[in-house]
Amino acid sequence: MHFTLQDREAHLKAKQSALQADGEKIHSLIKENMDHLSSQEESEDWKRYVEYLDDLVLDGFFDCILCSLQYFKENMDKEANAEKMRPLLEAKFELQVDKEMNNISNKIRNLTCNCKYSYCFFPY
DSSP: OOOOHHHHHHHHHHHHHHHHHHHHHHHHHHHHHHHHTTOOTTSHHHHHHHHHHHHHHHHHHHHHHHHHHHHHHHHTOTTTTTTTOOOSOOOOOOOOOOHHHHHHHHHHHTOOOOSSSSOOOOOO
16 A cells, blocks of 8 residues: 555545544443453452553553564664565655756855865754
């Protein structure tokens, strides 16, 4: 699946609404279990059960984050992926010349550089 920066907001909202819907479903199932088990919300057994479920959800989040980080690590290793994969990230810069750019260009042309490199970047 390919997303652009323009798609980011819609994609983020879709993910957030899916997470919220899943959370609401989990809460309704917990409430349903409490009713089926005739348990009281204040009982120690019920609190332990809810804590156990919380731990399961947190473990799932951590596993998901770890999986994503591992994916980045594997795909950003230049030597290991030199021939078998395309780049994971791609950046595209477009230069749009306007009046301000022309002013900067003229300032750079008027500067001199005393360094050994063929290209220098200087603050002005």
